[in-house]
Amino acid sequence: MIVTIPNSLSPASILAFAAELDELPPADLYEFDFGRGRWFPPFSMLLLAIILKRFRDARPDCRCRARNHENHTYAAHLGFFRSFGLQHGNAPGAAPGSDNYVPITALAVEEIRREAADRWIEVGDVIEGKARELAGVLTRTDQGALFDTLSYSIREIIRNTVEHSEAPELLICAQYWPSRNEVEVGIADAGIGIMNSLRRNPSFAELDERQAVQTALMPGVSGNPLAGTGSDVWQNSGYGLYMTNRICRSGGKFMICSGHAGIQLTATNKTDLEGNLPGTAIRLLINTNRLTDLREQLQRFHEEGRRAAQTIRGANRNFASTASQMLSVDFQSDQIDDDF
Ligand SMILES: Nc1ncnc2c1ncn2[C@@H]1O[C@H](COP(=O)(O)OP(=O)(O)OP(=O)(O)O)[C@@H](O)[C@H]1O
Ligand SMILES: [Mg+2]
Incomplete structure (x- = not known):
């Protein structure tokens, strides 16, 4: 056939x-x-x-x-054919990753955890390091609004697969086209999906797949019933997807597909998609012309999100800041360029 x-x-x-x-x-x-x-x-x-x-x-x-x-x-x-088993072209991760792209690359969750244990650091810190590395490959720099935006967004989406998906690995693939002022990042896992994860929180136990995907994008919404409690900076607070979708929508697009439901969001439009996907896949399309200082942007979204969360049933309404509301955790410092 x-x-x-x-x-x-x-x-x-x-x-x-x-x-x-x-x-x-x-x-x-x-x-x-x-x-x-x-x-x-x-x-x-x-x-x-x-x-x-x-x-x-x-x-x-x-x-x-x-x-x-x-x-x-x-x-x-970019490793496409080999990633589903056809012996043609590069293996995933094998292309050199120059020219502003990240080939299809698999990241093993177990390896991330092992690295954290070996180095006596938090899993979130390892993920932050990986996200910065990937943003560096795409942008060929380690600073500026685009680098910050990519390292923050990639970190939050990778964290989600590690913290919520129960999948053994995630796949990432990305490209930056400087002449088109556009970056596209895809991150996917074949895990339990948004609905099954969100339902672990009794407030969201009744949601169907489409409602779950939509709700997960709202501020303060987390499948982790402990979201917003404790003092750990890497604790969930339900802001990762809210922040990343808002960042992308300033001039770009955000797409999330999980199970049978998908949504695409732009600054002004929402389109429902019919899906049929194991796990969760997210696309970030970023318009590099529209980037502003990410710290200021996160601060603004954070404040707006907190106000909105007061009216969302089941949302975390705690005011403590966690990693998903910060540009950088491990690398956050007020260091001046010349200092060492
Ligand atoms: N890849 C994924 N697989 C399964 N569920 C997911 C995935 N990504 C997100 N989710 C679900 O969507 C919820 C919202 O994600 P979001 O990143 O906004 O918040 P969080 O991860 O709970 O908290 P924070 O990002 O503030 O640490 C998660 O709590 C989880 O239930
Ligand atoms: Mg998150």
Whole structure:
């Protein structure tokens, strides 16, 4: 049976393709036709790789073959084909990661935890280090509004997969196009999904998948029933997704898909998407023309979020600041450039 990969590789058409794959009748051989070379953005690459891997894993007894995959040199370079098991192109993480991109890269949660234990530091600190490293690869710098925005947002999304998804690993893929003033970051896990995680908090136990995805973006909303308590700076307070979606929406877009539900948000619009995805996938599209000092921005969102949280049922209304409301925890200092 020939299965044609959709012509448009937008997230919406890939999600629709995932639903089609579910409906395919049993066959001994599935031949996936990748068609002509075309625009293959990082998040779409992640989504398609996850969906094809799931299809493959669910049918251990049948054969899956690819055709026309040679037309996609960029995707092959970034580890796309190997990430779902086809021996073509680079392995995930193998491309050098120059030219402002991060190839499809798997981060193992266990390794992050082990590194934290070995170095006697918090898991959050290890994640912050990794996020800064990735933001550095994308921007070729270690300071400025774009670097801050990326390291903060990547840190918060990676933290979520480590703290909430129960998945053994996460995948990340990203690219910065300086000439287009745009950065795209995709981060995905094949974990329990937003609804199952949010339901651990009795206040959100009744939410369905779509309501859960929508609610998780609100300030103070956390699946962790202890959110907002204690004095640990890495304690959850329910602000990570609220802050990152607001940052992206100043001129860019934020997309989150989990299970059967997805949402895309821009400064003025909300679009519902039908999904069919194991776990959670997030796309950050950042317009680099619109970036302002992130510390000020976080402060403003933080204050607005706290006001809004007062009216959200089940939201954490504690006023203590935690990591998700701060630009940097481990690296936060008032150090002047010349000091050492
Ligand atoms: N990758 C994920 N997998 C499963 N659930 C998730 C994932 N990301 C977010 N969630 C759910 O969405 C909730 C809200 O996430 P958010 O980052 O806004 O807050 P938090 O992580 O609880 O707290 P904070 O970010 O302030 O530390 C989480 O508590 C969790 O229940
Ligand atoms: Mg969080």
